[in-house]
Amino acid sequence: MNLDIRWRLLLTFALLVLCGYLVYPPAEKIRLGLDLKGGIHMVMRVKTDDAVRAEIDLSQERIRSALGEKGLAPQRTSADGTNALLLEGIDPARAGEVRDLLGRQFPQFQASAPGPGRLRLQLRAADEAGIRDSAVRQALETIRNRVDKFGVSEPTIQRQGTGARADRVLIQLPGVEDPERVKDLIGSPAFLEWKLVKVPPGIVADQFRAPDNPDALSQMFGGALPEDVEALPQDLVGQDDKPFRVFWPVTRTSPITGNDLKNARRDQDRFGGPAVNFLLTADAGRRFQNLTRQHQGQLLAIVLDRKIISAPRINAVIADQGIIEGGNFTLESAEDLALKLRSGALPAGMEILEERTVGPSLGADSVRQGVVASIVGSIIVILFMLVYYRMAGGNAVFALACNILILLGAMAYFKSTLTLPGIAGIALTIGMAVDANVLVFERMREELRNGRTVKAAVSAGFEKALTTIVDSNVTTLIPAFFLYAKGTGPVRGFALTLSVGILANLFTAVFVSRALFDALLTLRPRMERLSI
């Protein structure tokens, strides 16, 4: 028994030293959540419909040309919903041939005939799921890339959700303060295209003024835009600071896109204003050279995410290097665009489902308030225990201190995140820390009243209270466990401190307090009165 106690005391002491070592200094060892440290938490959804639609658009082109080669071209092809194509005006006599060819070359489509001369091609479910999945993975990769280049320390970027919610991405950026900039940086697809401007017939490129509505543009072409031309908007700011929008006629095809970029960086235009300098791959450089040679004097539109940044005149042959200017760039936006271009385009648009930004000053205030509340709570509980249980109360106070130390030590060791509700969990742990001691002490008092010796009372107190302590703590753990398993964000931090606090409480009550009492009894085996 003697040795036993020494070992128990030693073990307790070692554990406390270990926890102290793990925690000290707390400012470095305890990981703070975004709500305490400041930063941005976002849940975004990848609009995978975009990717499916893009795949349909691409297939539409390929199907048309494959059928055209065999003289089977339908009169009209169009997208039908997000994941299907409609072919109309197929020669009914050769419909079988069309279906054979499509079945061989485009097995990802399931064909059905809703009417004579019509064919509906539906993307097979497995292929569609594959496209959506790869869009999310690619988006994740691109976002990671952008965040890395932006320079955020310890970012969290991960896929979240399963099944129908597998399109979610969780992004946590500690220490980042400007949500607007980050949202733009992460959420905009940054798909860059160069398109030739097709000025209306009878107008010289230099004299063309883009009109402020698409109808006026169509009128210039005599009522309708040619098949291979589309109208894209450009947002401008007038002399009076009022924003306005104009529409440019540009080619549907894009000879050069962002995929052809080798590098991009912030630069200056001729007037020293911010601009973006780009470098193309060797192959794209040759194509750019041909393009600019053939179309000298014409306008070349630079299009970002379907909006025109600028449409400068091609004055000279350009090879693999150039500059994007005139987009109302600020230092920041030019820097950010260059960064996005370097990290690649997103395969689909992003939608923000949830955003939480906490400024660093608010986080610091929260920590302060939480610490004050915990300390005030502790002091009152300690005084209360000392007054009520006197010397035995000292034991309870020691247990409380152990509890908090073990709780913080465990948090530091497992690199768990402390959140604002987590601090509330610690405060509750302080309130609850004495619970097991109270159970034991009340039992001891009963035993003493029943005339037991101190030694017998101590032993009976611990033994009889044990099942109650285990039962009551296990049941308290049940909701905390579910909250941790299914909860989200800061609330999980609450479940965590609560659960770890309960476990620490169990340990100190049945092990540490018992060891202290036994040690006392070993020192003074003939003790007749217990200060309790």
Added chain:
Amino acid sequence: MLQVFTHVNFRMMYRTKWYFMAFSALSILVSAWFMATRGFNYGIDFAGGTAVQLKFHEAPRVEDLRSALEQAGLGDVSIQKIGDADDNEVLIRVEQQRGKSVPAGGEGGEVSAAILEALKTPDERADARAGTIDLNMASRGVLQEWLSTRLPNAAEVAEAVVRYRTDHQGLLSSPGEIASIPGVPPEAAALLSSQATVGRFALRSVDFVGPTAGRELLQNTAWLILLSILGILVYVWFRFHKWMWGVTAIIALVHDVFIAAGMISLTGKEFSLTVVAALLAILGYSINDTIVVFDRIRENLRLYREHEFEEIVNASVNQTLSRTMLTSLSLLVAIVALLMFGGEKLNPMSFCLLVGVGFGAYSSVFVAAALLVIAYRRLGLKYVKA
């Protein structure tokens, strides 16, 4: 020896229990009535929408803020002062408008940008165009970039300004303050005082929750509470070998959580995710008290087989009374400290815990134990030795 209840033997499990049953029934009715008629003041966690917390250095006039936001077409805006009066903090909330398109600024998370833009004065807008920088709004990165074209040691100056700002609740109050910031050399201070501005407010936090996220959370919450209750039921049933014990314990739990939720509804405090966490914690603490009482009843049933069931329950409740009081008191002390010093964000949570833990202690005796007595009497159940 300081003692609260040593030799007490309150006759709680006899006729008196009916008074408490009536009190509980009344509390539940009141809670139900408030929840049904008033509902909850859902925070944006659940309701969706945008909330922006701003700190001003002079007390803002709510009417001015409101008219500025209305002019910007932000629709239904709620503006609420939070914290102490001299904190000068406001919380601006724009509800999710179902069916309607999101106001100015288009999609989802852009409402916060629209709010900040709308609150700028014409002077501030002109300043921003002229290339000055607002020291209360600029992040470290932006400040550093702005300084880098004007000063050699941009990084250190930006760092010093941001650190000072963080220590002063995110807010500089006048351009004159810049010179007193430690770590900012005189030439940088001169540059900042002449070319930078100090805006009227600083951004403390932004929360945006989309409509789908809110709905999912609400479902998730219901599941959490249900699963926890089920888990506890199974454990109590298993440990006490009697389903009736599990059922009465659960009734006591639901009673506590229901009343705590009712009080949240009654006071109109924000129903947020942390309140859900509090409701679950109440489940945990309330069952803790109940288990202590039940354990004692079980033990006494074995010791005094010849006694009447009521008598045993009454004795057990009395024996555990001081423990129930002490533990609850110590827990309530911690919660009151949290309520008083824990800050605005934890207020609804702490309040909910206060009500729940208080009722939890009460219900372990007057609901769980009393119902056990009633059940055994009325249903004629027998306690068979486990």
